[in-house]
Amino acid sequence: xxxxEDTSRLPLHETGTEESYNLLSIDxxxxxxxxxxxxxxxxxxxxxxxxxxxVAQEDKAINPEERxxxxxxxxxxxxxxxxxxxxxxxxxxxKCSEVIAQYHILAKQVFSPRIGRLSLYRLGRFGKLVGDLxxxxxxxxxxxxxxxxxxxxxxxxxxxxxxxxxxxxARKGDAVLIKKNRGQMFMCAxxxxxxxxxxxxxxxxPFAPLPVSAGAKDLNFNTISIKDAARAxxxxxxxxxxxxxxxxxxxxxxxxxxxxxxxxxDNRYDLVARECQSPHIRCIxxxxxxxPDYNPNKKPRGRSISGFFNTVxxxxxxxxxxxxxxxxxERNMRQRNRRRPDRPTGYFRFNAPTEKEEIDLSDYLKMxxxxxxxxxxxxxxxxxxxxxxxxALLAKRA
Numbered sequence: 118x119x120x121x122e123d124t125s126r127l128p129l130h131e132t133g134t135e136e137s138y139n140l141l142s143i144d145x146x147x148x149x150x151x152x153x154x155x156x157x158x159x160x161x162x163x164x165x166x167x168x169x170x171x172v173a174q175e176d177k178a179i180n181p182e183e184r185x186x187x188x189x190x191x192x193x194x195x196x197x198x199x200x201x202x203x204x205x206x207x208x209x210x211x212k213c214s215e216v217i218a219q220y221h222i223l224a225k226q227v228f229s230p231r232i233g234r235l236s237l238y239r240l241g242r243f244g245k246l247v248g249d250l251x252x253x254x255x256x257x258x259x260x261x262x263x264x265x266x267x268x269x270x271x272x273x274x275x276x277x278x279x280x281x282x283x284x285x286x287a288r289k290g291d292a293v294l295i296k297k298n299r300g301q302m303f304m305c306a307x308x309x310x311x312x313x314x315x316x317x318x319x320x321x322x323p324f325a326p327l328p329v330s331a332g333a334k335d336l337n338f339n340t341i342s343i344k345d346a347a348r349a350x351x352x353x354x355x356x357x358x359x360x361x362x363x364x365x366x367x368x369x370x371x372x373x374x375x376x377x378x379x380x381x382x383d384n385r386y387d388l389v390a391r392e393c394q395s396p397h398i399r400c401i402x403x404x405x406x407x408x409p410d411y412n413p414n415k416k417p418r419g420r421s422i423s424g425f426f427n428t429v430x431x432x433x434x435x436x437x438x439x440x441x442x443x444x445x446x447e448r449n450m451r452q453r454n455r456r457r458p459d460r461p462t463g464y465f466r467f468n469a470p471t472e473k474e475e476i477d478l479s480d481y482l483k484m485x486x487x488x489x490x491x492x493x494x495x496x497x498x499x500x501x502x503x504x505x506x507x508x509a510l511l512a513k514r515a
Contacts, residue, residue, distance in 0.1 A: 137399035138191040138388050139511060142378045144439045144468075145197025145371040146406025147353070147478025148224040151217065152491040153404035154202060156467045158213035159495055160402065161186060163508035171514070183212050187300035189511045190402075191388055194316075194381035196370040198478075199406070200304030200350035204343065207300030208319045209279045219275055221484065226267040227357075228479040245482075252479075261358045262479065265348055268357065272347050290344030294319050303384070304350035305370025305377050308333060309359050314373050316380060317346040322387040333365055356479060376439035378403050378446045398462045400510040403446075405439055405468025407487060409475045440468065465507040469494035 143153055161184040169179040186193070186206045195203030205211045205219065229236045252262045272290040280286035281298060294317060303318040311330035318338065328334055341362060348360040349367035359366050374380055382401070389396045443466045454461045469491040476483050494500055 137397045138385065139189060139400045140381045140385060140398055140402070141186065141190040141193040141203075142376070142381045142401070142403040143193065143195040143199030143202050144377070144404060144406045145195075145199045145351075145353075145369065145375045147198055147356075148228060148481045148484055149406035149476060149478060149487055150198035150202055151220055151224070151484055152407045152469050152487050153199065153467075154213060154217050154220060155488060155491045156404055156469070156495065157186060157402075158217065160504055160508055160511070161189075161213055163504050164189065164512045167508055167512040171512075183214060185210060185212050189513075191301060192381060192385065193300070193302040194305065194377040194384070195302070195350070196305040196374050196377045197351045197353060199377070199404070200306075200317075200370065201347055203302040203304060204319075204347060205275060205279070207302035208294065208296070208298065208343065209276065209281065209285075210298070210300055211279050215279065219278075223268075223271045223275070224481040224484060226271050228263055228481045229267070231264065231267075262356050265352075265358050265360070268348060268351065269344055272344050276343055290347070291342050293339065294341050294343050294346045295321055295339055301387070303380075304346055305374045305380060306346075306349040306352075307368045307370055307372045309366035309368045312373070314370065314380070315349075315367070316384070317341060317349060318387075320387070322384075323389075324386070324391045326384075336363055336365065353478070376403070376405075376442040378442060382446070397460050400463045400507065401450075401465070402507060402511075403443060403464070403466045405443070405466065407469045407471050407476065407490060408440060409471050410473055443468070463507065463510045465503055467500070467503070 141157075143150070146153075165180075165182075165184050168184075169181075172179055187210050190207075193203045193207050195201070201223070202216060202220070205216045206213075211219075229239075269290060274289075276285055276289045276292060280289075280292075281296060285292045285296075296319060298319065301318075301320045303316040306315045306317055307313070308315055308328070308330055311333060313328060313330045313333065315328060315333075315336075316326065321339070328336055345360060345362050348357070349362060349369070351357060351369050352359045352367060353369045353371060357369075359368050361367075370377065378401075382398075385396055385398055447464060447466065450462060450464045471487070471490045474486075476487065495504070
């Protein structure tokens, strides 16, 4: 990325003003990302209700169209499948309903165990049994559980169906990620050999945050394709194969930033020219991908192979714990708002519980259940109140 300070290259802002902007953060979580999309659609639908209620009082024509997040958030960040969602919403300007429809297709294609071209889960109960055994075999032999090829094909399909321009339509997933657009977003990825966070943007910021690791400083962001960026953000170890971009190996961003709230907050400076003061953020929305309730009756496993793998899984769970990061950020935001009561920032975290059920990020057969858990969460009166408060901040004034 160029470090030029030509303000004519700054992203186009459609939602905020010179005084305030809105941010969106989307966690990683594989198939569980469908929950965050259902929540976001609920917020957008409530925004529409508020806006139409206002214009109706003024005897103006209402707008029945579904609201697009790209018109209400100035900067979005996503990790893993959250990165894919940010890509669809802000690089391709898609509606929530369109993303939800594509997400169901994408999850089924990417996380279906296959032998050759045969999708095992399509063979009924027998296929489910064989598929699960095949996944375990691949794990034990050090192979990735799923092929990256269905993801690449899915990205080609989505970009071809929702292109920004003729170049996108022709090149599909091979189109470059950076493109001038009213939606600004980035996907979090991890340099596999360096342990450094890399943010893959669809815009050229006014002050380029170049990598600091040896060998990565010359990374040319301007030539990274949509397909490579999508693979980099979602290449979760053991699930999908790491991707090589310009000689560098990338894993998914969830290893360091499964909840990218700090990244989107730190990069709010991309919204203004370098010489400007820190922009005021009016509203921040953070979307989780469900979490199980705490189970005090769950007993730790003994000193066995299963106990060892349980310890490993618990360690990984701590590393990718999105709620812990949320609590840290919420505490810091409360302190900030106390210091600046004249310019408060609304911070909203939505994350549906799944009772005591732990759902694997690759289990697309559980997506209907994830939808049910999310709808139940949204019907909670406290959550509905948060949706109202959040939508009121996002809604545009006529």
